[in-house]
Amino acid sequence: MADSVQELKQALNITGDAMVEKSDGSVRLVGSKCSACGDWIFPPTPVCPECMSESVERRELSEIGCLYSWSVVRIAPKNWKTPFVAGYVDFPEKVRVFAHMVDIDPECLSFDMKLSVCKAVVGQDADGTQIESYSFLPAEGRN
């Protein structure tokens, strides 16, 4: 497996995948919810940073989040195809997720707009291996 794909998997697979596909084709992010103090953490972790409890449960986050800020990024390490659109998306579970927004027109973005999770190719390794991860699209009236 190519380097960047491996690195992304390691960064996100601390206790398993950070993303699941539902039977209806939609995608959810998976975080951890601490059974002791109730905090949510993303990506999933085996230990709660708030109370150090290891009794943390893998749970799906809501499908839709709100855009906090974003950028059109024009310089990045070479496995990223520039320019790309990326931003921080806030979820109702009070976690903030950094992600690419593939196939989105940056002109249509606005503060606090609703975005839904999807799966997309976000980059490519030197050997041509595609880097697949979560991405965001406008939620289009859903909430």
Added chain:
Amino acid sequence: MRRVAILGAGMVPFGKYPGKTLSEIAWPAVKAAIEDSNIPKKTIEAAYCGTALGGMMSGQRILKTLGITGLPIINIENACSSSSTAFREAWIAVAAGVYDVVVVIGVEKLTKFGGGTLPLEKEDFEVAHGLVMPALYAMRARRYMHEFGLTEDHLAKVSVKARNHGKHNPDAQLREPTTVEEVNRSRPVADPLKLFHCCPSGDGAAAVLICAEDVASKYGGVPINVVGSEINSGKYMTGFRDMTSPEITVRGAAQLYEEAGIGPEDIDLAEVHDAFSIAELLYYEALGFCPRGEAGRLIDEGETSVGGRIPVNPSGGLLAKGHPIGATGVAQIVEIVRQLRGQCGDRQVEDAKVGLTHCTGGGVSGFDHGVCSIHLFSR
């Protein structure tokens, strides 16, 4: 704790030295600091060397060239705050009475990476997703512009001021003045940030010689007193955080001002971590130089230029002087020492008595910054 003073300061002009090794870049800065102090080199009891990417035993590699060996040499990595952290550790050791005379070095050679953005640790999930430092600051900028009505011209004015200061600093990497129009026309990097909103990449080194205050009197010269030292890690927050207010700097400044009994109104000049134009504006507010939301007014009215109410980055700052990351913390201190001694020529802040340095570091997800170190100095 004993009072600590700086007796010597030296640096090499920041720039690109691809043909030189790390120790070839650094030794002239160390030698300059020692000669500036008038203290014989054999009096030095310990050395602290800050570098983020210089590799193992950087301090030993540098100091062997000057024959300063057979003493404790401590190498410190703390991202862009590596050498401000080294300074802090050296200060603790002298203040505690462990050593009387210590040399502190900051050094970096970024040209060995061949340019581009700073290499970050890919086991971080945001970095593994392609987050680079300009993108992070771009998102801060966009949110601040949205919340407080800041414009691209405000951002550009920070870069223009930096170059206006840098043109008077022979140690600065970028010495050509620029204009708001030229900044706005420069190549987009991460919207809304353009190339001229970003500090240049490069190499450099700086050094200071510190000692216990009672030792300082033996060697003459004008000692510069260390009147406050603060360091913190960011708070890890997986949830929402206000990216328009850098919590680590707000918290650190409040702690330092209280400990030192000095407030922002007492400060004559500051060297702050303007890695990107937006950062300097956020720090005006975080360090208490103006109320929240008024950073744009401060730059508009020239209050942070040399000659203004609170000159910020008279050296040119990271935007013009350059940012060889591990060297930055000590280089900021070198500028404050020279300003407080009145040695800065056309960029001299008139009658400067109290100076502040502020250095942050680190792109780690969940943190505002990984580290922030703030120091206060007086003459």
